[in-house]
Amino acid sequence: MTPRVEIRHVTKRFNRKSGLVERLAERAGLKTPNPVVHALDDVSLSVNNGEVVGIVGESGCGKSTLGRVVAGIIEPSEGDVLYHGKTWQDMSPQQAGHARLAVQMIFQDPSSSLNPRHRVDEIVGAAALRHDKTTRPDLQAYVAEQMRRAGLDPVMSRRFPHQFSGGQRQRIGIARALAVQPDMLICDESVASLDVSIQAQILNLFLDLRRELNLTYMFISHDLAVVEHISDRVAVMYLGRIVEEAAVADLFAHPAHPYTRALLQEIPRLDTTRRQYSAISGEIPSPLAPPSGCHFHPRCPFAMPRCAIERPKLREIGSAHRAACHLND
Numbered sequence: 091m092t093p094r095v096e097i098r099h100v101t102k103r104f105n106r107k108s109g110l111v112e113r114l115a116e117r118a119g120l121k122t123p124n125p126v127v128h129a130l131d132d133v134s135l136s137v138n139n140g141e142v143v144g145i146v147g148e149s150g151c152g153k154s155t156l157g158r159v160v161a162g163i164i165e166p167s168e169g170d171v172l173y174h175g176k177t178w179q180d181m182s183p184q185q186a187g188h189a190r191l192a193v194q195m196i197f198q199d200p201s202s203s204l205n206p207r208h209r210v211d212e213i214v215g216a217a218a219l220r221h222d223k224t225t226r227p228d229l230q231a232y233v234a235e236q237m238r239r240a241g242l243d244p245v246m247s248r249r250f251p252h253q254f255s256g257g258q259r260q261r262i263g264i265a266r267a268l269a270v271q272p273d274m275l276i277c278d279e280s281v282a283s284l285d286v287s288i289q290a291q292i293l294n295l296f297l298d299l300r301r302e303l304n305l306t307y308m309f310i311s312h313d314l315a316v317v318e319h320i321s322d323r324v325a326v327m328y329l330g331r332i333v334e335e336a337a338v339a340d341l342f343a344h345p346a347h348p349y350t351r352a353l354l355q356e357i358p359r360l361d362t363t364r365r366q367y368s369a370i371s372g373e374i375p376s377p378l379a380p381p382s383g384c385h386f387h388p389r390c391p392f393a394m395p396r397c398a399i400e401r402p403k404l405r406e407i408g409s410a411h412r413a414a415c416h417l418n419d
C-alpha cells in the first residue's frame with residue numbers, strides 16, 4: 091500500500107547567520123567559512139495511512155525541521171517527500187495546493203499562533219472559507235462543528251483567545267486545523283507547554299480524532315512517556331539522523347541502539363525498580379560540526395574504532411525494526 095508520506099533521503103542544511111567573531115573577521119578583511127547547520131542528514135521514513143509515528147530525540151536533533159519539511163513549510167536541500175506516492179513536482183499547482191492543505195501542523199505554543207485580536211469563530215473559519223471548505227451562510231454551523239470536535243463549547247465562539255486556558259487555546263488551534271479538512275496532523279511538541287492532566291486530555295483528543303476522521307499523525311516530542319502513549323511506531327533521531335525505528339512496544343522493550351537505551355533510561359519513573367534516572371554522559375555535539383562516522387560515538391559506552399570512521403547504515407535488525415549501529419553487525 092502506498093504510504094501517506096514517504097521521506098526519501100532527505101537532507102536539510104541551514105546557512106547559519108554569522109556571529110560576532112565572523113562579522114569582526116569579515117570587517118578585518120579575513121574570509122571565514124559560512125557556518126552550515128546539518129539539521130537533517132539523509133533521513134528516510136514512511137508514515138502509513140492512519141498511523142501515528144512518534145519522532146523523539148534531544149533538543150536540536152532535527153525533529154521540528156523534519157516536521158516542517160513534511161508539512162511543506164521548508165524545502166529539503168536534497169531528497170524528496172512523497173505524498174500518496176507523489177512529489178510536489180509530480181503534482182499540478184492545484185493538486186499541490188490540496189496536498190499542502192491536507193497536512194496541517196499543530197505547534198507547541200497555541201497563543202503565539204492565534205491572533206489575539208480575532209475572535210475564535212474568525213480564527214477557526216478564516217482558512218476554511220478561503221479554501222472553500224464551507225460557505226458564508228454555513229460558516230457559523232461549520233465553525234461550531236469544528237469546535238465541538240476539538241472539545242470546545244460553540245457558545246464560546248465570539249470570545250478572544252486570551253479568555254481561554256492554555257489547554258483550550260490548544261483546542262482552538264486544533265479546531266482551526268480541522269476546519270481545512272486535513273488527513274494528516276504534524277504535532278510539534280503540541281502538549282509540551284500544558285500541565286500533565288491537560289496533556290492527557292489533549293492526547294486522548296488526538297486519538298479520538300484519529301478514530302473519527304481516520305487521521306495520520308507525525309507526533310514530535312522530546313517526552314518519551316507522551317510518545318509511548320500515543321504512537322504506533324517510533325523513530326529516534328540523533329543529530330539529524332534516524333538511529334532507530336520500530337513499533338512502539340518493540341522499541342521500548344528491546345531498544346537496539348545505545349542512544350535509544352540511554353534515552354529510555356532517562357525516563358523518570360515512579361517505580362524506580364524498573365528504570366533509574368541517569369543522564370546521558372557528555373554534551374550533544376554541535377550540528378555545525380557533527381562527529382565523523384556514527385554521530386553518537388563520542389558519547390557511546392560501546393564505541394569501537396570503526397564507529398569514528400564509518401557511518402552505520404539504518405538496517406533491519408528484526409521484524410519492522412531498524413537500527414543504525416555497528417554493534418548489530
Ligand SMILES: Nc1ncnc2c1ncn2[C@@H]1O[C@H](COP(=O)(O)OP(=O)(O)OP(=O)(O)O)[C@@H](O)[C@H]1O
Binds near residue numbers: 105149
Ligand atoms: N531556520 C533555521 N536557520 C538556522 N538553523 C536552524 C533553523 N531551523 C533549525 N535550525 C537548526 O537546526 C538544528 C535542528 O533544529 P530543530 O529545531 O529541527 O531540532 P529539534 O529536535 O526540533 O529541537 P527542539 O526540540 O529544540 O526544537 C538546530 O541546530 C537548529 O538550531
